[in-house]
Amino acid sequence: MTRDRSRGRAGSARDADSFFGAADDRKVERKERQLCRQVQEAVSEALAGIEDDVLLEVWVADVEPAPDAGRLAVIVQAPRGASPEEVAARLEKVAGYLRGEVASAITRKRVPTLTFRVLPPETGGES
Numbered sequence: 001m002t003r004d005r006s007r008g009r010a011g012s013a014r015d016a017d018s019f020f021g022a023a024d025d026r027k028v029e030r031k032e033r034q035l036c037r038q039v040q041e042a043v044s045e046a047l048a049g050i051e052d053d054v055l056l057e058v059w060v061a062d063v064e065p066a067p068d069a070g071r072l073a074v075i076v077q078a079p080r081g082a083s084p085e086e087v088a089a090r091l092e093k094v095a096g097y098l099r100g101e102v103a104s105a106i107t108r109k110r111v112p113t114l115t116f117r118v119l120p121p122e123t124g125g126e127s
Contacts, residue, residue: 035106036063036072042105043074043114046098054082055090061119071113074098077122084118091116 040063047055057079066073078087091098095114103111 032065032069035069035108035112036065038106039063039072039074039102039112039114042102043098045105046101050094050097052090052094054079054087055094057082058087058091066115069112070110071115073115073117075117075119077119080121082121084120087118088116091118 040060043063044060047058047060050056059077059079060074061077062075064073064075065071076087076091078084095116099111099114102114
């Protein structure tokens with residue numbers, strides 16, 4: 001005779017998703033992170049090639065979904081001596097060019113819309 005091993009555990013059965021999240025959710029998050037990294041690299045390289053003294057000094061700090069991968073927020077650090085408003089205005093002028101560079105760097109049917117958030121310049125003290 002075999003023992004019923006499930007006896008006493010009928011109400012406590014849980015699937016793996018309750019502990020680790022759904023596999024589909026993890027895959028979507030991983031793909032979004034991968035896309036954000038690719039966009040960050042593409043925008044950084046594109047900004048390095050623009051002949052603009054202010055944008056040449058801009059540092060791409062992060063890229064994150066806003067609210068999903070169809071629209072990405074590119075977070076940049078303004079250089080010293082430049083106001084965030086000035087940097088934002090210059091980024092808007094070259095937004096089409098940057099989106100084109102992103103399109104050539106990624107393999108997706110639709111290129112995400114880029115929005116820009118400009119952080120003020122760092123004011124770290126130099127000794």
